[in-house]
Amino acid sequence: MAARQNRMILDQCEIPGIRNLAVARRYGAYTALAKALTTMTPDQVVEQITRSGLQGRGGAWFGTGLKWSFMPKEPRVESFLCVNADESEPGTCKDRYLIEKNPHLLLEGVLIACYAIRASTAFIYVRGEMWEGMEVLETAIRELVTANLCGKNILGTGFTINVHVHPGAGAYICGEETALMESLEGKRGYPRNKPPFPAAYGAFGHPTTINNIGTLGYVPWIINHGADAFKGIGDPNFPGTLIYQVSGHVNRPGLYEAELTVTLRDLIDMAGGVRSGHRLKAVIPGGTSMPLLTADDLDTVMSPASFAPRGSLKSGLGSAAVIVLDDTCDMVDVALNMMRFYRHESCGQCTPCREGTKWVCDMIERIHRRRARPGDLEVLEQVLVNVGDIDRFEFNKTICLFGVSFGWPLTMLIRRFRSEFEAAVAESTPAPVPLPVPASVLPAGDLRAP
Amino acid sequence: MPTMVIDGREVTAPPGANLIEAAKLAGIEIPHFCYHPALKVVASCRMCFVEVTQEVRGKATTRLTTACNTPAADGMVVRTDTQPVKKAQNDILEFLLINHPVDCPVCDEAGECKLQDYAFAYGTASSRFAEHKRFRHAKKLGSGIRLYTNRCILCDRCVRFLRDFVGTGELSVTDMGNGNEISVFPGRPIDNVLAGNLPEICPVGALISEDFLFKARVWNLSAVDSVCPGCSRGCATSLDVKDNEVQRTRARENQAVNGYFICDDGRYLYHVIRHETRLEHPAVREGDQLRESNWDHALDVVVSRLAEFPERIVILLSPFLTQEEVRAGADLSEVLRGSVLGHVPNAVQEAPVLFPGGFAIDGDKAPNSTLVKNIAPVPLQELAITKDTVVLFFNSSLRTGSVSPLDAEKLRRAGFVAVIDVLRNDITAVADVVLPGRMWAEKSGTFSNSAGMAQSFGAAVLPPPFTRDESDVIRDLTRRITTRISTGCGAKS
Numbered sequence: 001m002a003a004r005q006n007r008m009i010l011d012q013c014e015i016p017g018i019r020n021l022a023v024a025r026r027y028g029a030y031t032a033l034a035k036a037l038t039t040m041t042p043d044q045v046v047e048q049i050t051r052s053g054l055q056g057r058g059g060a061w062f063g064t065g066l067k068w069s070f071m072p073k074e075p076r077v078e079s080f081l082c083v084n085a086d087e088s089e090p091g092t093c094k095d096r097y098l099i100e101k102n103p104h105l106l107l108e109g110v111l112i113a114c115y116a117i118r119a120s121t122a123f124i125y126v127r128g129e130m131w132e133g134m135e136v137l138e139t140a141i142r143e144l145v146t147a148n149l150c151g152k153n154i155l156g157t158g159f160t161i162n163v164h165v166h167p168g169a170g171a172y173i174c175g176e177e178t179a180l181m182e183s184l185e186g187k188r189g190y191p192r193n194k195p196p197f198p199a200a201y202g203a204f205g206h207p208t209t210i211n212n213i214g215t216l217g218y219v220p221w222i223i224n225h226g227a228d229a230f231k232g233i234g235d236p237n238f239p240g241t242l243i244y245q246v247s248g249h250v251n252r253p254g255l256y257e258a259e260l261t262v263t264l265r266d267l268i269d270m271a272g273g274v275r276s277g278h279r280l281k282a283v284i285p286g287g288t289s290m291p292l293l294t295a296d297d298l299d300t301v302m303s304p305a306s307f308a309p310r311g312s313l314k315s316g317l318g319s320a321a322v323i324v325l326d327d328t329c330d331m332v333d334v335a336l337n338m339m340r341f342y343r344h345e346s347c348g349q350c351t352p353c354r355e356g357t358k359w360v361c362d363m364i365e366r367i368h369r370r371r372a373r374p375g376d377l378e379v380l381e382q383v384l385v386n387v388g389d390i391d392r393f394e395f396n397k398t399i400c401l402f403g404v405s406f407g408w409p410l411t412m413l414i415r416r417f418r419s420e421f422e423a424a425v426a427e428s429t430p431a432p433v434p435l436p437v438p439a440s441v442l443p444a445g446d447l448r449a450p
Numbered sequence: 451m452p453t454m455v456i457d458g459r460e461v462t463a464p465p466g467a468n469l470i471e472a473a474k475l476a477g478i479e480i481p482h483f484c485y486h487p488a489l490k491v492v493a494s495c496r497m498c499f500v501e502v503t504q505e506v507r508g509k510a511t512t513r514l515t516t517a518c519n520t521p522a523a524d525g526m527v528v529r530t531d532t533q534p535v536k537k538a539q540n541d542i543l544e545f546l547l548i549n550h551p552v553d554c555p556v557c558d559e560a561g562e563c564k565l566q567d568y569a570f571a572y573g574t575a576s577s578r579f580a581e582h583k584r585f586r587h588a589k590k591l592g593s594g595i596r597l598y599t600n601r602c603i604l605c606d607r608c609v610r611f612l613r614d615f616v617g618t619g620e621l622s623v624t625d626m627g628n629g630n631e632i633s634v635f636p637g638r639p640i641d642n643v644l645a646g647n648l649p650e651i652c653p654v655g656a657l658i659s660e661d662f663l664f665k666a667r668v669w670n671l672s673a674v675d676s677v678c679p680g681c682s683r684g685c686a687t688s689l690d691v692k693d694n695e696v697q698r699t700r701a702r703e704n705q706a707v708n709g710y711f712i713c714d715d716g717r718y719l720y721h722v723i724r725h726e727t728r729l730e731h732p733a734v735r736e737g738d739q740l741r742e743s744n745w746d747h748a749l750d751v752v753v754s755r756l757a758e759f760p761e762r763i764v765i766l767l768s769p770f771l772t773q774e775e776v777r778a779g780a781d782l783s784e785v786l787r788g789s790v791l792g793h794v795p796n797a798v799q800e801a802p803v804l805f806p807g808g809f810a811i812d813g814d815k816a817p818n819s820t821l822v823k824n825i826a827p828v829p830l831q832e833l834a835i836t837k838d839t840v841v842l843f844f845n846s847s848l849r850t851g852s853v854s855p856l857d858a859e860k861l862r863r864a865g866f867v868a869v870i871d872v873l874r875n876d877i878t879a880v881a882d883v884v885l886p887g888r889m890w891a892e893k894s895g896t897f898s899n900s901a902g903m904a905q906s907f908g909a910a911v912l913p914p915p916f917t918r919d920e921s922d923v924i925r926d927l928t929r930r931i932t933t934r935i936s937t938g939c940g941a942k943s
Contacts, residue, residue, distance in 0.1 A: 348626060352496060359545075359581065
């Protein structure tokens with residue numbers, strides 16, 4: 001018997017006209033905000049969220065309450081809340097849906113979070129391509145300001161919160177929290193070295209909390225119903241629900257919200273099963289940055305608990321974007337498709353990632369064109385390990401996790417479907433080794449003046 | 451003061467030092483490209499991996515980490531030579547070299563290139579890369595700087611230098627990921643007076659100085675420690691010499707004065723040594739013409755004038771002289787009893803510049819003003835110059851216009867002017883005797899900078915054959931004068 005969905009978030013999104021503030025308020029929006037602002041201190045809000053066990057839905061599963069508690073209690077400079085809506089992990093589509101369908105749910109979470117961390121400014125960093133979402137958020141914020149739920153002296157409590165929507169420019173890396181802040185500051189989206197951590201030195205050098213926008217959607221519910229009620233939903237270690245985004249070769253791809261006790265098999269069943277006439281080949285459990293699972297792993301509970309760092313699955317829940325691949329998939333195709341994305345999206349700051357993405361992509365491209373040379377596969381595997389070693393994650397080579405987010409999945413892809421790659425190499429006509437590029441020294445006439 | 455163990459050696463590092471600096475104290479070099487002590491740490495080249503063992507929550511944990519952004523902490527055990535470290539270094543070099551053209555034979559940087567040195571020390575000789583290398587055109591960036599884009603390893607040093615240290619920020623990284631490239635905005639070339647430091651900051655041969663382009667291989671250069679005579683700041687420089695010619699000037703580290711950098715004015719000042727207006731022969735006025743002469747005759751003419759009117763002698767010193775020459779000039783004025791000692795203030799004055807990184811350029815464009823004003827306090831403008839006055843002017847100025855028009859006018863009133871100088875200028879044109887001196891690169895000496903700090907420098911190149919060291923000329927004059935006074939020779943017969 002397949003597990004049932006628990007649609008505590010998604011059901012609200014399907015109420016007609018819920019985008020509109022008046023409708024949203026009829027369904028109880030902003031009661032949690034009023035409750036928090038009038039009956040609770042910021043510390044009590046943080047305590048509630050900590051006790052509820054809410055964890056970040058961006059993929060790192062860091063305790064939200066704990067993160068908020070790092071913020072200075074008596075800030076010397078203004079604190080900021082950065083809301084990460086730069087959803088760009090391949091396969092992930094929950095934030096976009098939530099923003100476009102139910103902006104007031106998210107904005108209420110944003111306002112409560114601001115109150116809890118004593119921030120008077122929130123920046124919602126929205127992925128550049130999500131035009132509609134930005135429009136919806138802007139409209140919703142205008143409605144809030146008119147209704148005195150946002151801006152100066154909210155509901156007469158004397159508390160000020162300004163919410164800004166900031167469009168990204170469509171770079172995947174800007175979803176990394178420190179790159180997001182750099183981008184917000186108007187700089188190149190280069191991830192920062194940590195420490196200092198954002199709570200001490202964040203956006204514009206101010207104390208900053210960065211939350212995934214999906215995480216904040218749970219906050220109003222917790223404030224309304226209490227921490228214990230939330231803690232009682234699903235797995236007590238990972239309470240609440242999660243919106244799984246099932247895509248690929250299933251009959252009904254879409255968003256499925258369930259408690260974190262659901263298995264991979266349940267999710268595929270919810271999505272109508274693998275398309276008829278085909279057999280399941282592999283599943284990417286949480287966006288392409290997570291190493292894929294095979295048909296043998298279908299009973300995996302889709303919770304961070306199943307993906308211990310040194311666990312046997314060597315994968316992760318990531319953004320819960322479940323991509324189902326059936327037996328029509330050529331794994332060399334899959335590898336090339338993934339790698340083209342990572343080659344395009346590396347920020348180029350760290351050497352291994354900048355050079356490694358192109359090298360790996362070139363090699364996979366050659367294998368794909370059946371122009372591989374003997375030994376290419378071994379070199380490919382070694383280069384992937386040099387960028388992000390899946391067996392020794394304490395020896396991370398790059399500033400952020402981008403290096404491992406293509407090193408790990410591709411390593412595991414090749415390990416788990418090695419025969420396909422070997423076959424591709426075997427049937428290749430080896431490409432000639434290219435001659436060296438022309439010397440970089442050109443006659444002065446060829447120099448391009450600025 | 452954190453104390454730790456690096457490769458078995460106990461090191462006590464100053465507070466705030468990173469592991470690269472701490473290891474340096476123990477004499478251990480940790481290879482690095484993007485780290486530069488004067489710039490913000492970015493830890494992007496990933497070359498400086500070390501293995502750090504540290505107690506975390508009561509448990510000793512070992513991790514591979516970059517040394518440049520790891521502050522030295524008490525009780526750390528750092529290893530720079532373990533197998534994972536060596537592998538990491540080798541991996542990074544492999545990544546950096548796959549798209550590098552390895553055109554060392556035609557690259558100016560070869561011999562002082564970090565990539566070349568580290569490839570020998572930490573890399574492997576062969577490459578596993580069998581794809582097409584990335585190709586990018588070379589670019590002119592402005593201010594005499596070229597970017598050989600293919601050679602660039604994107605360490606970001608140049609970008610940070612211009613943005614954070616100089617504050618002008620002409621350079622930036624454009625494009626993304628593997629396409630990253632250092633660029634200027636179209637129509638906005640590099641335009642600042644510290645641009646000449648860029649080729650030195652660049653750890654590889656990507657940023658190249660057009661001034662030094664294809665001039666010499668660096669292993670054929672011999673470096674001589676020098677002090678910049680360009681302004682009263684006294685930056686430490688190194689003059690790189692080949693075939694008895696200065697090929698380039700490099701900044702030399704001196705934390706008390708200039709840190710790691712010098713300005714372009716000082717860097718390219720060496721061109722004055724072989725300037726076309728250089729004075730190379732003594733000359734004596736005959737009628738309204740200066741005629742080339744020899745030292746013996748020229749000095750005799752001067753001495754006979756000096757001996758004739760000892761009470762009318764004015765000895766003038768310029769701030770371009772070294773400390774030794776200034777003192778010799780003062781001694782001469784004591785020998786010539788009755789003579790007056792004064793100085794000609796440097797007229798080339800600009801607004802001083804202070805950069806965000808702390809580098810300063812002084813407004814007084816002469817190296818030794820402080821000392822000259824101390825020893826010969828009276829400026830020319832306060833001295834009486836008449837048509838009977840005999841002026842002995844030790845100038846040796848590297849700058850045109852260093853004698854103000856007012857001072858020049860006053861000198862023209864003198865009955866007789868003997869000048870020792872290095873370049874043709876307004877004064878040498880009207881002088882009665884012109885004696886060719888030597889430039890700072892051709893002699894040793896000491897400059898006292900505006901803060902009163904005395905710094906010595908050595909001779910880097912041989913001078914033109916008929917020039918003489920100013921101190922030597924003063925000594926010769928002194929000898930000739932004392933001989934004449936004691937023997938009574940030279941009195942009008």
